[in-house]
Amino acid sequence: MxxxxxxxxxxxxxxxxxxxxxxxxxxxxxxxxxxxxxxxxxxxxxxxxxxxxxxxxxxxxxxGLVNMHTHLSLSLPGAGGEAVKAMGPHDLALYMAGGARRTLECGVTTVRCVAEKDGADFALRRAIEAGQVAGPRLYTAGRALVSTGGHGHEGGDTLECDGADGFRRGVRSQLKAGADLIKVMISGGIAGEHERIDTPQLFGDELAAVLDTAHAWGRKVTAHAGPAAVIAAAVELGLDCVEHGYELTPQVAAAMAGQGTALVPTLLVTRCKEFFDQLGVPEWMQCRALGAGPRHLESYAMALAAGVTVMLGSDMPPFWPFEGTSATVRELEHMSEGGLGPAGALRAATLDPARWLGAEADIGxxxxxxxxxxxxxxxxxxxxxxxxxxxxxxxxxxxxxxxxxxxxx
Structure with missing residues (x-):
């Protein structure tokens, strides 16, 4: 050697x-x-x-930095997203490989993908591990699980399921493909035109089936979730991580801390008009996202006050040039300025993600x-x-x- x-x-x-x-x-x-x-x-x-x-x-x-909320095949509403959706499998694989290289070069050496299109993430992971493509270490959830018509159902990066048995099969299908974790959409969000952020999207038996099945296979579950009530119910069932958490309360944050449920706040997604404009994101989504910004920051502060483990995740492509730096670094700056401080931000970008991934013996x-x-x-x-x-x-x-x-x- x-x-x-x-x-x-x-x-x-x-x-x-x-x-x-x-x-x-x-x-x-x-x-x-x-x-x-x-x-x-x-x-x-x-x-x-x-x-x-x-x-x-x-x-x-x-x-190296660890970005815990990554979509290398992101396609938001608007012209930019439609161009990605229109890609064939070969174009998509090359597009994602280019994003992986740029992600690595900006200092992100590990990513957690939390919904990618059509299994391309598994091929990309194999290519990176074989040294055929330059990119970060890649942990992936495969396709996110969503109820019929639920958040993100429009693309190949989600899998529609219904009922406890349907969601159980959904978990197993992603584990069969090679998923390192499971992602599930349990509420509405900023990118769904016919829903609200606080729209519940799974019944208790459906979410319990996801958690029980994934945990039986030794995999953690993270959930796209905005409203406090939906998050509270999921935490009580044993959810491992919350993505976004737009509308927490002190009580729910305390429950998360007590349960050991982590938060990836993705603060950028409610304060990134320049990015939305570049992609041609429609006005309805911009208004919803940017309008959620103040409450989002309050929720983040509640999580910090309660002692919730918070981890870096940009949601925007990690490498994207934004406000004079990469999306990853800009997100980390928001986390630091929002109350975490520089030392806490460094931990949130390295050691805590490594621990959540069960990879602290290898990275962090x-x-x-x-x-x-x-x-x-x-x-x-x-x-x-x-x-x-x-x-x-x-x-x-x-x-x-x-x-x-x-x-x-």
């Missing part, structure tokens, strides 16, 4: 939110795909004195045994989350996939 030592850096990861201090004048020994040592430079160099070195020029080194920190999925920036991410706007170097599995300084030479 090849070895390389990364030097002239300060190492910091999500453990900083739990009291771990940054490691100044550090070095990281990478052996093959994984970190073999991380510590003071002199100590690490003694373990591999002859290994080639990568000098980061005083940068801050963190784990800069420690021996973890994959060498690393990013570097000149600014200090513990001083301000905007430091991630300056990501200039990306490594995945021990291979450098972006080096802005090398490009300039």
């Amino acid at each position: 090849h070895e390389v030592v990364i030097v002239n850096c300060t190492v910091v990861d999500g453990r900083a939110a739990e009291g771990a201090a940054p490691l100044h004048d550090a070095a990281v020994l990478v052996r093959g795909e994984r970190v073999a040592a991380a510590g003071p430079r002199a100590d690490v160099l003694r373990t591999a004195p002859d290994a080639p070195r990568i000098d980061l020029g005083g940068a801050h080194l963190t784990p 920190t800069v420690q021996p045994g973890r994959y060498a999925d690393l990013i570097a920036m000149d600014g200090d991410p513990l001083a301000g989350t905007a430091a991630f706007r300056g990501i200039r170097w990306v490594m995945k599995g021990g291979t450098v996939v972006r080096d802005d300084r090398a490009t300039r030479r």
Whole structure:
């Protein structure tokens, strides 16, 4: 296995939110795909004195970001979304592969896909794992489960089900395809023309069937959900994660914290008019989304106050250029500014997602045994989350996939 030592850096990861201090004048020994040592430079160099070195020029080194709400085949209402829906399977696969490469290059080394079209995500995952396509580590729910006519039913990224038996079959169909988790739509949302955000869409026996079946197979369940009452019922049944949570209450947030139900708030989706305009999103959806923004932010604050685990997820394509940075980084800035703070934001983008995915032995920190999925920036991410706007170097599995300084030479 090849070895390389990364030097002239300060190492910091999500453990900083739990009291771990940054490691100044550090070095990281990478052996093959994984970190073999991380510590003071002199100590690490003694373990591999002859290994080639990568000098980061005083940068801050963190784990790669984990985006927990990703759609590489996103097709919102409007002209942009219709163009994606019109793609044949070959065009779609290439489109998603291009998005995966751009996602990796912007510093996102792991994604959780939460509804992708027609099984293309499974083919993309195989291609990435085989080294045929550049992209992040990919965890996927396959197609999201939805009631007939429910949220997102119009596209190939959802599977319509009805009744407890129907939803049980839906779960098994995605597990058969290779799903790492299950996504279910339990309420309306901002992108459904003939529904409201607070429209309930599953009966209790249907959701119970989803949860029981997925949990029996060792898979977690996340739910698209907006209103407090719908979320409360799902949490009581054992839901593992809520996407969006537009209309929480303090009581429901407390129940989530007590149950260990995480939240991926996707704050961007209610404050992204520029993105909507680029895609030609119709006025009815823009009004609903942007109008939900203030309440959405209040719900997020309630979750933080209750101690709910929150995790980074952009909903917008992770790589999308937005307000001077990527959608991923802009979402993380909103999370930090909304009360999480820089150290908490770093944890929400790395360690907590790794724990939710059951992958903390592989990703999420800069420690021996973890994959060498690393990013570097000149600014200090513990001083301000905007430091991630300056990501200039990306490594995945021990291979450098972006080096802005090398490009300039």
